[in-house]
Amino acid sequence: MSFTKKIVSLVSAASMASALVSAVPSVYAEDSSALLINEICTQNKTSYTDSYGKASDWIELLNAGSSAMDISGYGLSDDPAAGAVFSFPSGTVLGAGQRILVIASKEPSDGSELHTGFSLSKSGDTVILYDKSGNAVQTVEIPSLKEDETYGRAPDGGSSFAKMEATPLAENKSAxxxxxxxxxxxxxxxxxxxxxxxxxxxxxxxxxxxxxxxxxxxxxxxxxxxxxxxxSSEPNVYSKYQHDNTAQSIILSTNYKASSALFDKxxxxxxxxxxxxxxxxxxxxxxxxxxPQDKLKFYTDIPVVSMVTDPDNLFDPDKGIYVCGNQFLEWKKNNPGAFKSEWDADNVANFFSKGKAWERPASITLFENGELGFSQEMGIRIKGASTRNSQSKSFNIFARSEYGDSKLNYTLLEDNVSKITGKKVKKYDSFSLRAVGWVDRMRELAVTDPLKKLDDLATYDSRRCMLFIDGELWGMYDLMEKCSDYYIQSNYDIPAENAAIIKNGELEEGTDADYDEIEDISDYCEKNDLSRKEAYEYVASRIDIDSIILHYCAGLYLGTWDWPNYNYMMWKNKGEPIEGNPYSDGKWRFGTFDLDYSAGLTYASFGGVQGYAHDSFRKMDKSVNDTPTTIFHALLDNEEFRNRFAATFSSFATDVYEPEKMVAIIDSQEQQYMPYMVMMSWRWNSGTPKKDYSGYSADETAYYHKELNTMRDFFRNRPEYAMKFMKEYLGLSSETAFLTVKADKGGTVKLNGSILSLSDGKWAGSLKKGDKVTVSAAPDTGYTFGGWTGAVTSSDTEISFTVQNDSVISCAFMRNSFEKGDLNSDGSVSVADMLLLQKHILGNQSFDEEIWNRADMDGDSCVDSLDMVLLRKKVIAGR
Incomplete structure (x- = not known):
């Protein structure tokens, strides 16, 4: 493409094609300081449409001098290390006081429009202007911008930048x-x-x-x-909403009357x-x-979330998402005598309405330890199924560019780490606030805690908080992860655009072809005998076997009621496999969530027995033939799968949900959250807040303590019953015993001379009672053997014992102390470590958290080329 000398006229964005005209001055200014990056749009929606019909981002440059400038050879980039990615073509002239628009897209330039070859991030980016010699003469650091918001010079052509409304090819209009x-x-x-x-x-x-x-x-x-x-002593306003047979009722039935007590504000x-x-x-x-200080202490000991939105967004009869609304009254009018329970999937009410049309803007602020954590404009929707009809409703929270930043850049959940890198997840596109309004909700946090540690099963990390809505106490909530493509990216290092997700039988992310794939696998399982090796291996090539086993072990062991073809997720990477990432192999994997109807809750269908004595394998009857249980049923016809399932299920009794471990978790949560459980009850069940926030008397906590004891009893007694039911279902002998071998990272373990494959740090297998086994441990380089505990306690690397009952034996490996730069853990810093660091910087080598810390030579919480320079110096100095 060739350009003749051109002057860019001051014109509207709509007529940019006529902006390049041929009037040529005889003298051009050479002062590069006169050429200014004047305005940048990183999230264009309506301010400009390019020649390809796209709402691309753009960069406006202004000639602030008194003479025309030949800007041929000047360049732009978004990467300081790359130099000028885009250069103005020969013959480009900008008149005095005039401006030119460059489109930040990867489309090629045409005769009427210039395109940079790079795009800009709406979450913040950098634009650099280079002179004809390749020198960087201006650098603009762009903050996160909303839709059609720009970052420009204020005043126009001035020295300071500010956020403003978009004015392409026109004078900047300061916000x-x-x-x-x-x-x-x-x-x-x-x-x-x-x-x-x-x-x-x-x-x-x-x-x-x-x-x-x-x-x-x-x-x-x-x-x-x-x-x-x-x-707090002022009258309640938003807490007064109840059921009153109007469009502003917050539930459909008539069993909720708002408390007259005055709640904290x-x-x-x-x-x-x-x-x-x-x-x-x-x-x-x-x-x-x-x-007062006692109240502040009460709210300092737990995270507090303030959700603020115009009250009409919650309670208006037409657009309020928290009330039944006029649409419910209209439905009742047109259906006299009809009744809908909270379980009906086709309920007609504002709070049962879903989708983007029922999302409302809100300001979300989190306080931790009494200090401000973050405050961000976000979108809110009502969350859940039947619980939408609860008075204390749950919310999904979305970070979107239309409100501000498209991500929440905050360590929302301290213990939430990537399965690949081991680093904390510090960015979220969404999360949920799930009301802990009933006794069943007290189960979620306890039973999920052990599942989080299973690498092959997805679940949601969470913590408790107290929620205030529009300044009024709403109660205790679980602040938790939310299923999304970005959840897959942050937890499993799979690009969000490559995540396919099916949740509760509905396609959440991906294409119809991804959904059809699962249905095809289900059909294949129904029509083929998976006891045949070829058929089993075909399904195992499409479904991650360990993941489906863990999902069904969790549901069956916990006696989950609203399950198995509900409260599940399946996901996969639909892109190319990623070297070093076992989750990128394209197989479907499972996620387990919403475990509140479990761990001791009983129902009429249980036959009058305690929850721990209920045979949940009844749910595996062949009449339960919906996807994905059809796949699980078929897999059980294969002996290899059946044995793996039985062995893993036994580890839930002896390890994952080991009784005393679970009792300790429940004890800890009771001690930490009992005051807030009571407060939640007062808030929603006509209670009166107690002035003394230091503690609660026994009678006030008796109801909750009893329910927590039900959970304790479940975990103490469940192993006996669960193992009995599993053996009966699979037709195993009562003489079968299961051995679980656990081991830390840092070595190999052998059983009777064979190396064990330690998935999630453990192996489980079946034996006969009375069998004698020998286990041995060999630490890797850089590790030391730390001994055996469990069924046998010993410091010998090799031990033998007789298996009498289901049992667990644990092997400890301890990492030796290493200095900075020793990335291969061989006790020295050498060229081999430099090669590892080079691979990591190029994206071909992943580090766990400890090795990553050793690679961070300069301690700036970033592993990059600067660390390579320091590592090279250390290697040279050590020679």
């Missing part, structure tokens, strides 16, 4: 600056003369009822400090500045917990 709060969101003692001041060059409008100050009838013009005090201040020309700034939302 109205947000009002500045004198106090950050946080916890404050209830002292006299505590007041909030706001400042802005424009007029400030604010509200104290969580409504939007740019549209609310209650908005006031700020003129004096806003007093801050403990509002925070002060929510929402403010926006309004310019002289009538434009508003973005709304700023802050939450202040002003309370």
């Amino acid at each position: 109205v600056a947000e009002p500045v709060f004198s106090m950050t969101s946080g916890f404050y003692g209830n002292t006299d003369n505590l007041a909030l001041s706001l400042s802005s060059e424009d007029t400030i409008y604010y509200t104290l009822d969580s409504t939007d100050p740019t549209t609310s009838e209650t908005a006031k013009v700020y003129s004096a400090d806003i007093p801050l005090y403990d509002r 925070a002060t929510v201040v929402r403010a926006a500045a309004k310019s002289a020309d009538g434009r508003f700034s973005p709304v700023v939302t802050n939450t202040y917990f002003v309370m």
